Amino acid sequence: VRLFVEHPLQALQTIPLTEAQSHYLFSVMRMGEGAPVLLFNGVDGEWLATVETAHKKRGALACVEQTRPLHLPPDLWLMFAPLKKARTDFIVEKAAEMGAARIVPVQTDFTNADRIRQDRLQAHALEAAEQCGGTFVPEVSELMRLDKLLEGWDASRRILFCDEDLVGQGRWLDQQGAGRDTGPWAILIGPEGGFSAAERKRLHALPFAHPVSLGPRILRADTAAVAALTLWQNALGD
Ligand code: SAM
Numbered sequence: 001v002r003l004f005v006e007h008p009l010q011a012l013q014t015i016p017l018t019e020a021q022s023h024y025l026f027s028v029m030r031m032g033e034g035a036p037v038l039l040f041n042g043v044d045g046e047w048l049a050t051v052e053t054a055h056k057k058r059g060a061l062a063c064v065e066q067t068r069p070l071h072l073p074p075d076l077w078l079m080f081a082p083l084k085k086a087r088t089d090f091i092v093e094k095a096a097e098m099g100a101a102r103i104v105p106v107q108t109d110f111t112n113a114d115r116i117r118q119d120r121l122q123a124h125a126l127e128a129a130e131q132c133g134g135t136f137v138p139e140v141s142e143l144m145r146l147d148k149l150l151e152g153w154d155a156s157r158r159i160l161f162c163d164e165d166l167v168g169q170g171r172w173l174d175q176q177g178a179g180r181d182t183g184p185w186a187i188l189i190g191p192e193g194g195f196s197a198a199e200r201k202r203l204h205a206l207p208f209a210h211p212v213s214l215g216p217r218i219l220r221a222d223t224a225a226v227a228a229l230t231l232w233q234n235a236l237g238d
Helices: 019-028 085-097 118-132 146-151 197-205 221-236
Strands: 002-004 014-016 036-040 046-053 060-068 076-080 102-107 158-162 185-189 209-212
Touching: 002 118, 036 060, 076 085, 076 221, 085 102, 085 118, 085 221, 102 118, 102 146, 146 197, 158 197, 158 221, 185 221, 197 209
Parallel strands: 002 036, 076 102, 076 185, 158 185, 158 209
Antiparallel strands: 014 060, 036 046, 046 060
């Protein structure tokens, strides 16, 4: 069992568990005192702990030793237009598994969603990090309008603009001299309706945005997000 906790992790430290974590460990998993649990908090790496108090509501663990140091992901953001709930959840989960450093929901001209449940999406990112063995949890940002985000953009972070109009034309990072540079980077995926003409014009004119193709077919937005993260990891990830 692996858990994210909001406590400093160091040898001999007692870690109080939330009611939900206590329920999971002691009612669902039926763990008893002395049982091992892996912990991470996004800062101190991964730690082995053992059950100190197996209380079904207010359990506690005792930190034993560090099992892995903190591994920070490369500086890659995934920006995507939120879709229906289940598909948005899927994108957040996969982005956390694939090691995105930050997940940025953006409202584009053709985005249907005008709000997101940031806390719920953050919880999905956390669960994905617990599950995939990551020692870091990507932050899920508030929903922001794409044009506003681009206004204040730091030009040193280049955008891989996944442009469905380039379907079948050329390949991923070979295009537009995006090369094999280290970051910081951001991947931008549009909504099911694609980008508007005005957005495409603006993105094509930005010196730090590189239009890229994801291959010979038009992918659904959630597939496109996973494909782009995978291609990025293959070319530039660690
Ligand atoms: N409505 C658009 C159309 O039919 O032409 C398709 C939009 S696609 C479902 C959603 C998003 O996935 C796009 O905005 C783009 O960011 C990305 N995408 C999908 N397939 C792509 C491809 N072959 N190349 C680049 N981006 C792609």
